[in-house]
Amino acid sequence: MTHLAPHVSAWFLERLPVERAASPHTCASYAYAFQLLFRFAADRLAVAPSDLTFEHLDAPLVLAFLEHLQQDRANSARTRNARLIAIKSFLRFMQYRHPAGLDQIRRVLAIPGQKTDTQLVSHLCRDEVQALIDAPDTNSRTGNRDRALLLLGVTAGLRVSELVGLRLDQVSFRDRYVDIYVQGKGRKERALTLWKEVADSIRAWLVVRGDVRAFELFVNARGEGLTRSGVEYILRKHIRKAAATCPSLARKRVSPHTLRHTCAINTLQATHDIRKVALWLGHASTKSTEIYLQADPTEKLEMLEAVVPPRLRRGTFSPPDEVIAMLRRR
Secondary structure, three states, rough: EOOHHHHHHHHHHHHHHOOOOOHHHHHHHHHHHHHHHHHHHHHOOOOOOHHHHHHHHOOOHHHHHHHHHHHOOOOOHHHHHHHHHHHHHHHHHHHHHHHHHHHHHHHHHOOOOOOOOOOOOOOOOOHHHHHHHOOOOOOOOHHHHHHHHHHHHHOOOOOOOHHHOEEEEEEEOOOOOEEEEOHHHHOOOOEEOOOHHHHHHHHHHHHHHHOOOOOOEEEEOOOEEEEEHHHHHHHHHHHHHOOOOOOOHHOOOHHHHHEEEEEEEEHHHHOOOOHHHHHHOOOOOOOHOOOOHHHHHHHHHEEEEEOOOOOOOOOOOOOOOOHHHHHEEE
């Protein structure tokens, strides 16, 4: 019997953060997936989570766990697939540490992911963006911070992890512009140059930021770096305020990632080049960026204007004689 605990510890302490250089968000997501898995397995097998063995982690158990996620926890197919990806990643790691279990591992790796619906991405229109940017009170310290934060989210299209992780040494001013250096998914770096309005907003925040120990650009009232939940709270607060002047915001579900989608749509409409959108957002492939082609109506309108519809020959139609029509029905 092979106990799981030492291998899981090695995977989380060495394999993911050191060898694969996985982001803290990925490590946290995988850790939560295994919390759910171990609790389910412990209840199902009547053993303590620390006493689980590798032999317990077979295909029937994993399939039962995935069904539990959807039936009992009401998780979506996307969430179910994300948990399965975490389990498969661990089992690929175990292929080299426990070769005797290759047959068991292959059975789990053969479990397919569920097909998911492709939905249009949610984004903000120009008036909604303006109302949101105008919502913070720039006469206060936090108002200057929030406006700079929201402007960066809309114009740079940063992921929330990139936004809270942006450091002071990754921001530099050049004439009227500001350059930011972002470390995104997979440790991929990209440099973005943003225009005068964004630069002025960041300068205004730096004036009132104060001398705090945190290296992050955006800090909370305690002088510590903002968290993901902190950004979500700031966004919700200003969405409620902006909805007073732009009622359409009240009908939308706006998250920090919605600002990234908005930046992508604006960039696509300005450049008409999906490759430039992928470069701006830091996508490794344009396959991840193609979802914005479906959401942008201007692309369809330009296609309709470019295509000449076929001409139809005019014809004549004479209604049949009523007597003949009656006889045909007999």
